[in-house]
Amino acid sequence: MNKKFDYLIVGSGLFGAVFAHEAFKRGKKVKVIDKRNHLGGNIYCQNIDGIQVHKYGAHIFHTNDENIWKYVNQFVPFNSYINSPLAFAKGKLYNLPFNMNTFYQLWGLFNPKDVEVKLSEEINKCGIIDPKNLEEQALSLVGKDIYETLIKEYTEKQWGKPATELPSFIIKRLPVRFTFDNNYFNDRFQGIPVGGYNRLIDALLDGIDTETGIDYLKNRIHLNSIAHKIVYCGKIDEYFDYEFGHLAYRSLRFETEILNTQNFQGNAVINYNDKDVPFTRIIEHKHFEFGTQSHTVITREYPQNWDLSKEAYYPINDEHNQSLYKRYRLKADNLQNVIFGGRLAEYRYYDMHQIIASSLKAVKLEFEK
Template sequence: MKILLVGAGLSGAVIGRQLAEAGHDCRIIDSRSHIGGNCHTERDSETGVMLHVYGPHIFHTDDEGVWNYVNRFAEFMPFQNRVKTTSQDAVYSLPVNLHTINQFFGKTLRPDEARAFIESKADSSITDPQTFEEQALRFVGRELYEAFFKGYTEKQWGCSPQDLPASILKRLPVRFNYDDNYFFHRFQGMPREGYTALIAGILDHPRITVELETTFTPAMAEEADHVFWSGPLDGYFDYSLGRLGYRTLDFERFTYQGDYQGCAVMNYGDREVPWTRITEHKHFSPWESHEGSTCYREYSRAAEPEDIPYYPIRLVEEKSLLEEYVRLAEAQKSVTFVGRLGTYRYLDMDVTIREALDTAETFLTSAQTGQQMPTFAKSPL
């Protein structure tokens, strides 16, 4: 079959590779001048540092199948993300852990003592947290909430934590040990030569053709037996019902001779600091050595039509509009919507790859059995 995949990021590359290996001809197009989508990496011409052009991407997963899959196409180096935060003129480690608690409160608490201490700080009158703020107050109390969560969240989401659902703060945001590894998954690492090289490896198959700086047209779909769309869900319909809400990021690049901050990611929890964090990209490749350093200050704001969409907002208004777009999508034939933008969901890379692998398998099974391929392998609702 002739397959058209719109988007040369992880979703398009993985689905394309699986279908190409099964004997289908896959044409992958992307409007950008490079493959990899927001995972795109490239060497900085000034410092030689490997840059995560659209912000940091750290690979972490408990899915051994996905871990084995990416290691087919790239050499992964050990990497653990150890985030720091500057708050109230002091530097702390994140996630909030036993060291953070002892440092912040000037204590020398053991784990059980710290657990009881934080419970005494928590607002136990909140029995069913509905908002982000209530969730934080219930679990960590006002002091830690205002130091590490409130200002950062206001900057990241552009609204009060009182207006955000509790689900954004899903897990208990504190550890009662000294573990400052930001993630807790079994497999964590970084591709030695960057994510673009990883995706180039996935795309390296004789039945795959890639066309960059190419915009989708309906005529392309008519030439294909099936389309996999990883662009914005609302964009497929020319935003006919309105635009789904996203947050976008602005990056302010600067260089430094030496080591600017001593870590890859430094958050800024205070509301009066306009940026959310500073990333120093040579620390994402600790196996390399660079005298110079390339850093980015990140600023979050509401996405305008010409901006790159990063984080789906998914609040009440957006969910209502999303339901309308899902109904439109399900009326389409021979189109499957995939990935972060196609399903309007925030997805980590490992989940994106797992869903792409599963989507390809569903397609191949559907083709063999004569069943219709679902519009969404994973529902956005």
Template sequence: MKKYLIIGSGFSGAVIAEQLSKDPNNKIVVIDERDHIGGNCYTERDKDSNVMIHKYGPHIFNTDNKEVWDYIQQFCEMVPFVNRVKSIYNGQVFSLPINLHTINQFFGKTFNPEEAKVFIDSIADKSINEPRNFEEQAMKFIGKDLYNAFFYGYTKKQWGCEPTELPASILKRLPVRFNYNDNYYANPFQGIPKDGYTAIFENLLAAKNIEVRLNTKFDSSWDLTEYEHVFYSGPIDAFFDYKYGRLSYRTVTFEKHSAEGDYQGNPVINYADPEVPYTRVHEHKHFTPWEEHEKTVYFKEFSKETEEQDVPYYPKRLKEDMEIFEKYENEANTLSNISFVGRLATYRYMDMHHVIAEALNVVKKNK
């Protein structure tokens, strides 16, 4: 019998465990320091309203990877869902991502697609050839006015620093559409699990040769020699006891509110004005439009720097962070029986479908 240790029960750990469990000769131990499985994708019913809550913030599954889409649907019924995000700026509600309706509303125009392309090209900052940072990346594409309205204040609140300090890579895609498509995502496969995300993890970890130990924090002093292989999905700096220093992350906190009826009529509304302290409000009954609820629950989301007791969410990846990470990565590469997987262990931003695809590939390499 081969014994495996998986540290973390989010999508990385759960998918790896499920794949390894197919061999009855494997014994898989999954540990998690929290009191529940599922990592930041954990969902639960609100006791008062019975609304399905995304406890650590909204998760809409979307991918262009059919293998991942087919894989996840083995463990849930995925209901089609289109995320239509709105943004409030200067007392008006706009549609995101920036599209033809946003442009026409913002500038008081009635452009057709070609006219809008010519107009945006005329206001884009052509002096920027190679964007050096987030701000220049946005200014090169959409110009000063749209950048200030929809990106500057929101980004500063989200990341806790001036956008000029952030790498251009954060804003990878052209943030504008020249049609009226207000689907927040461009991927062909989009949905939300009918019974919530926690049910997916229960199904992924259901095999008899998987043992789940909650409220169990990994310690670097553990003897790992009894395991054929270890898969680690926690923060990489924590694994090495922060010997080269702490990597910086942003985390989010939520202020919960309950009400009767419908609070905002939409799942997610961003607040782009810098003087509004929160980044967005999400109302969770709208993530399950196939359900009916008389009461509602919504959350104001605040972004802050991650402190020792906080849950890390978004790797900042500033220049000094990447220098520290390189040291951890080099040491990690010397460990033949440990794989570092997922957002925290590889210190990069990954959506759910990226994490699942990585986990499936990692198992193939280490079987």
């Protein structure tokens, strides 16, 4: 059968956009569709009065992989934004990640050796050797003061469960620095695309046939008929009509507000740890790009339980869901003409550089056989 396209890409986030670009570059006929009314997946930015608003939560590009950094910079220049979030807890502001500034704010200590001694004392007081849940894991890593002030309530809001009911693997480690360094990431390369992430997606998809507002699964018979291969970036369980059951997620709700003030909070990201505050953080978008506008745009981020009517953001990678995912993955691997990729198809939380690496790996497997 003479099909119009070599590849139909279902989903225009980073996995789909990178794969589409690389296939198109190799002379393949490519079409990209997306269920939403815009391209870019969760990195899409909405221009509100000249401010690039991260519609689906803060996205800061960071990587230690020089090749990935060079890859994205060929499409759009990145600015020098460094992520230095703050946490508001029990009436005080604390620097994140845990560093000498945090320890001074918490204990009044400014000598690294004194902090090391204090941390050891805090950990030893808890006496936990074999952590059975997230609470015990955190206590075994940083002790009671840090846990109760900066971890417990925020984590329980984020996941909607008591920390004693959450698996320990969620925080396998907690970064602790004995320097006055508020840079959240340790990666060598970090920044935000100048002009927002849409410029990156638009450059990746330049010259490629794209269409939004298209639900692949509702139209799969027709859409399969127009392409030799499908690159599917949606939920893997949904692709198979939930044959083995639903994979679980946490979701988010965003409330965005335009404010008639030049500077609302003085920082791009401030976490709100206390349980009596219903949101987990406020994002002030202009600070991602050092904006000088006379107004500002903020977004409050509310975690929520997920159901089929909501966006799936964070996979719940516990033993039950991982076992379920493996069953779906086995079915997926047996399909000859469908490539599954991205955070929903792979049921994995990805940072942006990891999604790009995953897509480039899929490209290599597909075209360098």
